[in-house]
Amino acid sequence: MPGVYSQGMNKVIEVTELALRDAHQSLMATRMALEDMLPALADLDRAGFWSVECWGGATYDACIRFLNEDPWERLRAFRKGMPNTRLQMLLRGQNLLGYRHYEDGVVDRFVDKAAENGMDVFRVFDALNDLRNLECPIRAVKRTGKHAQGTICYTTSPMHTVESFVDMAGKLIEMGCDSICIKDMAALLKPQPAYDLVKGIKARFGSEIPVHVHVHATTGVTMVSLMKAIEAGADVVDTAISSLSLGPGHNPTESLVEMLEGTGFETRLKKDHLARIRDHFAKIRPKYHAFLSNIVGVDTEIFESQIPGGMISNMESQLKQQGAAHKMKEVLEEVPRVRKVAGFPPLVTPSSQIVGSQAVFNVMMGSYKVLTGEFADLMLGYYGETIGPRDPEVMKLAEDKAKKPLITQRPADLLKPEWQELREAALALPGCQSCDEDVLTYAMFPQVAPQFFLHRKDGPKNVGSDPSPKQAASLSGPVKYSVTFAGKTHDVTVAPL
Ligand code: CO
Numbered sequence: 001m002p003g004v005y006s007q008g009m010n011k012v013i014e015v016t017e018l019a020l021r022d023a024h025q026s027l028m029a030t031r032m033a034l035e036d037m038l039p040a041l042a043d044l045d046r047a048g049f050w051s052v053e054c055w056g057g058a059t060y061d062a063c064i065r066f067l068n069e070d071p072w073e074r075l076r077a078f079r080k081g082m083p084n085t086r087l088q089m090l091l092r093g094q095n096l097l098g099y100r101h102y103e104d105g106v107v108d109r110f111v112d113k114a115a116e117n118g119m120d121v122f123r124v125f126d127a128l129n130d131l132r133n134l135e136c137p138i139r140a141v142k143r144t145g146k147h148a149q150g151t152i153c154y155t156t157s158p159m160h161t162v163e164s165f166v167d168m169a170g171k172l173i174e175m176g177c178d179s180i181c182i183k184d185m186a187a188l189l190k191p192q193p194a195y196d197l198v199k200g201i202k203a204r205f206g207s208e209i210p211v212h213v214h215v216h217a218t219t220g221v222t223m224v225s226l227m228k229a230i231e232a233g234a235d236v237v238d239t240a241i242s243s244l245s246l247g248p249g250h251n252p253t254e255s256l257v258e259m260l261e262g263t264g265f266e267t268r269l270k271k272d273h274l275a276r277i278r279d280h281f282a283k284i285r286p287k288y289h290a291f292l293s294n295i296v297g298v299d300t301e302i303f304e305s306q307i308p309g310g311m312i313s314n315m316e317s318q319l320k321q322q323g324a325a326h327k328m329k330e331v332l333e334e335v336p337r338v339r340k341v342a343g344f345p346p347l348v349t350p351s352s353q354i355v356g357s358q359a360v361f362n363v364m365m366g367s368y369k370v371l372t373g374e375f376a377d378l379m380l381g382y383y384g385e386t387i388g389p390r391d392p393e394v395m396k397l398a399e400d401k402a403k404k405p406l407i408t409q410r411p412a413d414l415l416k417p418e419w420q421e422l423r424e425a426a427l428a429l430p431g432c433q434s435c436d437e438d439v440l441t442y443a444m445f446p447q448v449a450p451q452f453f454l455h456r457k458d459g460p461k462n463v464g465s466d467p468s469p470k471q472a473a474s475l476s477g478p479v480k481y482s483v484t485f486a487g488k489t490h491d492v493t494v495a496p497l
Pocket of ligand 1: 184185
């Protein structure tokens, strides 16, 4: 397992560059086109990164929904353009890149195809930290011989302790993970817990197990968290090139390099390549002005609400649709209460959307007078187990609404083999090619794929040069909720992070 190199007296800290996935997802609604990335690949490949994160649910979704780009073509272009660098993706466990649980056979196919097309590192997470939802995808990655990174979604609650996270790391190691990632999607990881968590994992499982740390910059405290994590023994940290950093994004790669000077740690990144990557994206960024996040500075209120930056703007637009923009404060206060009722799930796709939407409905219509179908599923175990107990009264309401029972088994165990059926449905679509990649595109985005297959031949569409306000309003991968209440149907659309 390469990871820790020694150069002289200093320990080398490895870096994952986020520019091609999380950075533009967080800053410009995942809209960056492949053609705006290609010119940077040679420098990204030579800069000395441990890996370049470049693929995930939202980028895949944005490719087919907005950019008329085949996400598999994009992956192959990355492979070709960065032959010497590990390509890394974010995988939503049993949800793959979609929003529902897939049967194990589909998970296997997806991982096989991603590996075959060039993916090296699979960062696998489950929104509820339910290990049962990680077993199958991690086994699938191990089978391909690629790097399986087990992920701890970091959050805070009365149930979450350093001990509980270290226990989770132990189980991920038992499952065969090659490394552990502490994933802080909302910039909640403060410096001292960052230190304690990494130290706890290293102390219990030995210094050989590589620990990666992913943080966002939104709350302003996480560059220090990275430093403390490094002091505690973290091996790899995630950053984004400065011209695609900060705000709801990440800490700047160049700042990390400079920060480590004189500390006994160093990166092996080459500054001349970093400068060229920076200049390239600095030139590209203004093209996407219509999609740029409104959050530019620091937001420490996230420590209370726990709502990641992107989610706040989604909830604002939900409220606006219902003519209730002034209720934002109430909704923000409601979110932690809904989270408690739901057993303290971390807030990350899809739990962030599910909890956020329910909070909106509670404020608009009274507490749990209306349940979204997804919230009912969450309460009834259809996304997995939560760390804390769920509220029995709301569970009863969920049973009545969803007309299905509470489950305690792994959700995917309820699913029958579905590949053949998905394949037949996909191949019936005009423009769908007879390859597993197209079937997977249909499987994950059945509403969007038909249009994409139909128009794919027109070639990629760069939305950067001609942004319209309408596109800016909807982030990538919106999930639609329809709820009927008092004879009126409410459509709510929220987007993933
Ligand atoms: Co992130």
